[in-house]
Amino acid sequence: MIDMIEKEDPVISEEEAAQYDRQIRLWGLDAQKRLRGSRVLLVGLGGLGAEVAKNLILAGVKGLTLLDHEQVHASEESCRAQFLVPVTARGQNRARASLERAQNLNPMVEVHADSDRVEDKPDDFFLQFDAVCLTGCSRDLMVRVDQLCSQRNIKVFCGDVYGYYGYMFCNLGQEHNYVEEKPKLVKPTGNSNDGPEAKKAKVDPNETTMVKKTSSFCTLKEALEVDWTSEKAKAGLKRTPVDYFLLHVLLKFRTDKGRDPDPQSFAEDSQLLRQIRDDVLEALAVSGDLLSDDFTSYCFSEMSPVCAVVGGVLGQEVVKALSQRDPPHRNFFFFDGRKGNGVVDFFGPK
Amino acid sequence: IMVQLVGSLRKELADSLSTCKVLVVGAGGIGCELLKNLVLTGFKNIEVIDLDTIDVSNLNRQFLFQKKHVGKSKAQVAKESALQFCPTANITAYHDSIMNPDYNVEFFRKFVLVMNALDNRAARNHVNRMCLAADIPLIESGTAGYLGQVTVIKKGMTECYECQPKPTQKTFPGCTIRNTPSEPIHCIVWAKYLFNQLFGEEDADQEVSPDTCGVTWRKPEETAARATASEKDGDIKRVSTKDWARSTGYDPVKLFNKLFKDDIMYLLTMDKLWKKRKAPTPLDWHQLENSDSYCVSGLKDQQVLGVWGHCQLFQQSVETLSSQLQEKGEGAELVWDKDDPPAMDFVTAASNLRMHIFSMNMKSRFDVKSMAGNIIPAIATTNAVIAGLIVLEGLKILSGELESCRTIFLNKCPNLRKKLLVPCILDPPSANCYVCTSKPEVTVKLNVHKTMVLSLQDRILKERFGMVAPDVQIEDGKGTILISSEEGETEANNSKFLSDFGIRNGSRLQVDDFLQDYTLLVNVLHTEELERDVEFEVVGEAPDKAPPPQTNQEEVNSITNGNKDSAQPSTSSKAPAEDDDIMIVDSDEEEGASSSSATAATSGTKRKHSDAETGEASTKRPRTDQLSAAAAPTDDDDDDIIALD
Numbered sequence: 001m002i003d004m005i006e007k008e009d010p011v012i013s014e015e016e017a018a019q020y021d022r023q024i025r026l027w028g029l030d031a032q033k034r035l036r037g038s039r040v041l042l043v044g045l046g047g048l049g050a051e052v053a054k055n056l057i058l059a060g061v062k063g064l065t066l067l068d069h070e071q072v073h074a075s076e077e078s079c080r081a082q083f084l085v086p087v088t089a090r091g092q093n094r095a096r097a098s099l100e101r102a103q104n105l106n107p108m109v110e111v112h113a114d115s116d117r118v119e120d121k122p123d124d125f126f127l128q129f130d131a132v133c134l135t136g137c138s139r140d141l142m143v144r145v146d147q148l149c150s151q152r153n154i155k156v157f158c159g160d161v162y163g164y165y166g167y168m169f170c171n172l173g174q175e176h177n178y179v180e181e182k183p184k185l186v187k188p189t190g191n192s193n194d195g196p197e198a199k200k201a202k203v204d205p206n207e208t209t210m211v212k213k214t215s216s217f218c219t220l221k222e223a224l225e226v227d228w229t230s231e232k233a234k235a236g237l238k239r240t241p242v243d244y245f246l247l248h249v250l251l252k253f254r255t256d257k258g259r260d261p262d263p264q265s266f267a268e269d270s271q272l273l274r275q276i277r278d279d280v281l282e283a284l285a286v287s288g289d290l291l292s293d294d295f296t297s298y299c300f301s302e303m304s305p306v307c308a309v310v311g312g313v314l315g316q317e318v319v320k321a322l323s324q325r326d327p328p329h330r331n332f333f334f335f336d337g338r339k340g341n342g343v344v345d346f347f348g349p350k
Numbered sequence: 351i352m353v354q355l356v357g358s359l360r361k362e363l364a365d366s367l368s369t370c371k372v373l374v375v376g377a378g379g380i381g382c383e384l385l386k387n388l389v390l391t392g393f394k395n396i397e398v399i400d401l402d403t404i405d406v407s408n409l410n411r412q413f414l415f416q417k418k419h420v421g422k423s424k425a426q427v428a429k430e431s432a433l434q435f436c437p438t439a440n441i442t443a444y445h446d447s448i449m450n451p452d453y454n455v456e457f458f459r460k461f462v463l464v465m466n467a468l469d470n471r472a473a474r475n476h477v478n479r480m481c482l483a484a485d486i487p488l489i490e491s492g493t494a495g496y497l498g499q500v501t502v503i504k505k506g507m508t509e510c511y512e513c514q515p516k517p518t519q520k521t522f523p524g525c526t527i528r529n530t531p532s533e534p535i536h537c538i539v540w541a542k543y544l545f546n547q548l549f550g551e552e553d554a555d556q557e558v559s560p561d562t563c564g565v566t567w568r569k570p571e572e573t574a575a576r577a578t579a580s581e582k583d584g585d586i587k588r589v590s591t592k593d594w595a596r597s598t599g600y601d602p603v604k605l606f607n608k609l610f611k612d613d614i615m616y617l618l619t620m621d622k623l624w625k626k627r628k629a630p631t632p633l634d635w636h637q638l639e640n641s642d643s644y645c646v647s648g649l650k651d652q653q654v655l656g657v658w659g660h661c662q663l664f665q666q667s668v669e670t671l672s673s674q675l676q677e678k679g680e681g682a683e684l685v686w687d688k689d690d691p692p693a694m695d696f697v698t699a700a701s702n703l704r705m706h707i708f709s710m711n712m713k714s715r716f717d718v719k720s721m722a723g724n725i726i727p728a729i730a731t732t733n734a735v736i737a738g739l740i741v742l743e744g745l746k747i748l749s750g751e752l753e754s755c756r757t758i759f760l761n762k763c764p765n766l767r768k769k770l771l772v773p774c775i776l777d778p779p780s781a782n783c784y785v786c787t788s789k790p791e792v793t794v795k796l797n798v799h800k801t802m803v804l805s806l807q808d809r810i811l812k813e814r815f816g817m818v819a820p821d822v823q824i825e826d827g828k829g830t831i832l833i834s835s836e837e838g839e840t841e842a843n844n845s846k847f848l849s850d851f852g853i854r855n856g857s858r859l860q861v862d863d864f865l866q867d868y869t870l871l872v873n874v875l876h877t878e879e880l881e882r883d884v885e886f887e888v889v890g891e892a893p894d895k896a897p898p899p900q901t902n903q904e905e906v907n908s909i910t911n912g913n914k915d916s917a918q919p920s921t922s923s924k925a926p927a928e929d930d931d932i933m934i935v936d937s938d939e940e941e942g943a944s945s946s947s948a949t950a951a952t953s954g955t956k957r958k959h960s961d962a963e964t965g966e967a968s969t970k971r972p973r974t975d976q977l978s979a980a981a982a983p984t985d986d987d988d989d990d991i992i993a994l995d
Contacts, residue, residue: 047390059412308735312731333770
């Protein structure tokens with residue numbers, strides 16, 4: 001669907017041109033038109049979800065569906081959660097409570113709220129979207145949705161924030177086409193209309209050319225089920241971000257407990273995290289030393305600035321994929337808020 | 351010991367967040383995101399200051415603002431929006447310039463942390479000095495397109511913002527602008543100068559008529575007495591461009607014929623210029639009449655008009671602007687503004703006509719606006735990432751973990767080590783810094799017989815050395831006061847030369863800016879051998895030239911460090927190496943406060959807004975082009991140097 005150049009050929013109005021001026025000057029009118037024709041599903045309106053919602057709505061997609069079955073927690077301090085939910089919304093559904101503020105960010109985008117459980121959605125629910133973004137979802141659900149969507153050329157994104165740590169994963173399909181803008185080398189011709197000094201060949205900063213490229217992605221299942229027992233894999237461990245293994249631990253915690261580590265149960269959850277770490281690393285046949293004990297202190301709750309960083313990177317990746325412009329990050333982005341490190345790395349079959 | 355967490359944070363840190371006071375300077379792209387992050391992280395006492403009002407082009411990223419807020423104060427609306435999702439936060443908003451003397455060292459000392467969210471260097475320099483004076487940690491940041499950067503400045507521990515010299519604005523030689531343009535940007539600069547000559551503040555360094563070359567630097571008083579290039583009756587009357595235009599009643603066809611026909615024909619007589627260059631072709635209004643038509647499909651601004659289309663646009667905009675001028679009355683001046691349609695139309699038309707004359711492909715209004723308005727493209731996500739990083743650095747500072755603070759660069763693509771976000775260790779203060787060392791000192795090369803006191807104040811002390819209100823004493827044993835920051839006190843000195851006060855080679859000037867708590871000792875080095883149109887040189891720094899062959903690193907930096915004349919979307923996919931030089935980004939979309947004219951609003955004035963409640967009737971900051979005395983490229987063409995921003 002997305003690969004059709006003139007999908008719906010949406011026209012950019014003068015009003016949109018005025019509002020999107022500063023981004024059109026960055027990624028061009030064509031990219032803005034493609035965004036303007038794209039529909040996105042966003043699952044999970046926690047801290048990270050709210051950031052992604054804001055970024056996509058401001059970017060000017062055609063439609064964004066906010067899907068979240070959770071309620072606004074009564075126990076959450078009103079100023080810790082996210083900025084789309086009004087303080088009066090305790091007990092309401094999180095997606096519905098976020099709708100008004102989300103819509104006000106940009107009236108030109110169609111924003112919908114859906115309070116269903118994502119697990120209950122039939123397969124064809126997902127097919128109406130050009131991209132799907134999953135936050136706060138279990139590993140099994142993410143694997144299932146990823147499989148289903150990428151087969152139909154729907155771009156898949158996953159992301160979460162745990163305290164100071166966060167990640168983003170994407171699967172843009174086996175053949176994701178995009179363009180990259182490169183400066184044009186002006187050949188010297190006597191008759192060139194590019195200025196009186198056209199006799200010299202030079203890189204004209206005002207002239208660029210679009211180069212077509214392709215990138216290939218694996219599934220989330222393949223990405224998570226990398227085999228570390230081979231000699232080659234073991235040798236590569238040194239250059240592997242430990243965040244990848246941390247992700248496994250946190251996903252397992254979520255599967256086992258049905259929730260993320262909770263500051264209210266700091267002691268028990270810390271202990272459980274350490275236990276899961278031992279189990280996971282052993283199961284993956286890698287050294288227990290990869291993740292030292294202190295990670296447990298820093299992966300509780302969604303930290304707002306970390307949501308902002310991960311949500312910014314994730315949001316921009318969605319924009320890039322929908323607009324088919326610029327090389328996508330392939331296929332994980334890991335952020336460590338303690339160190340300020342942001343790394344892109346590929347996990348999956350070579 | 352049980353670790354107590356409040357959310358993600360340890361209890362001690364969470365508690366200090368709720369009591370400490372922080373200052374956010376700027377409520378725009380970074381500022382909105384930052385305010386949101388601070389509030390959600392648990393900061394309770396926040397003060398935010400911004401002199402600007404909301405524009406529709408802000409709405410793609412400054413998410414605390416909606417369409418209904420256009421025209422209102424950014425700081426005020428940002429505060430109100432933030433209170434919506436955290437009513438218990440204590441936010442104070444100032445619709446004001448941070449360079450206002452009300453915000454003195456004592457004001458800054460109220461805060462445990464200052465975070466910049468600025469878009470211009472003058473304000474950054476100023477806040478840098480205030481935070482040094484108050485000894486408060488400062489988090490500095492910037493973004494442009496996909497790129498961004500955050501760093502921490504702590505007196506005595508790290509470099510200050512001014513430790514590393516920042517590249518100054520790109521400049522073009524005067525002859526290139528006036529005689530031999532070869533790129534669209536030269537034509538656009540010319541058109542902006544033309545606007546000022548016809549409708550705005552006339553400036554001796556913004557001449558548009560053909561230059562005979564070999565002209566020496568003129569005094570500002572002679573501005574009013576400029577000759578126009580072609581007087582048909584051969585009688586050289588010394589009239590200003592504006593007076594001449596007025597005498598024709600601002601007749602667009604007469605203006606057109608002078609600028610695009612007569613002056614071009616004059617240039618053609620200077621045949622030395624055209625031996626190796628393609629000669630320009632003059633235009634004739636009547637021959638062009640109705641020669642092209644254009645159909646408008648799609649966005650109007652992105653069309654490239656034909657020559658006649660630009661003639662018509664020239665005519666319409668001249669008519670509109672001249673009647674605006676007339677309405678304002680005697681002695682009125684217009685200020686160029688990219689968001690003022692007739693002003694933008696005028697530059698679009700005039701620059702394109704000139705491009706056509708000089709055999710360049712014409713440009714759409716959209717593209718001309720980018721270059722003329724120094725627009726830096728901007729998106730929400732880059733600002734979101736940077737603002738997140740600012741808060742994370744802030745938390746380290748408040749936890750007393752300054753050693754773990756870093757400069758962090760956001761790249762467009764991962765570097766060779768797979769890093770998209772690259773943290774780098776902070777550098778210690780530079781021993782040669784003329785701001786943060788204990789006894790700052792510089793040496794300035796100039797001609798004491800030709801440098802006026804006013805120039806010393808405006809171009810050297812304010813513009814180059816970032817002072818807001820300098821006081822200057824001559825170390826002559828008598829403590830002669832050369833410049834007083836008190837208005838009117840030393841006005842009589844302004845048009846005198848430094849030599850009139852006995853200043854000569856080796857003289858020393860003590861310069862104080864009491865607001866910034868900053869004293870600079872200036873050593874004067876007299877010279878008669880400066881490049882033409884270069885007023886001074888700071889010794890110990892490489893003179894500014896045309897950009898040297900650029901490495902990948904510089905390719906990335908040149909867009910983000912204020913080379914706004916080549917303002918273009920950041921398309922570099924090359925990532926800098928990990929141990930980068932600081933690349934603080936200026937998105938000087940709103941022009942910097944410093945300016946060549948004596949009326950430079952270096953303290954900034956509030957932007958106009960129609961908020962009845964506050965009853966403010968302030969005016970927009972004048973957007974004059976900056977001029978700095980950059981060194982000329984050393985080539986033997988008789989080129990004047992004219993700097994622009």
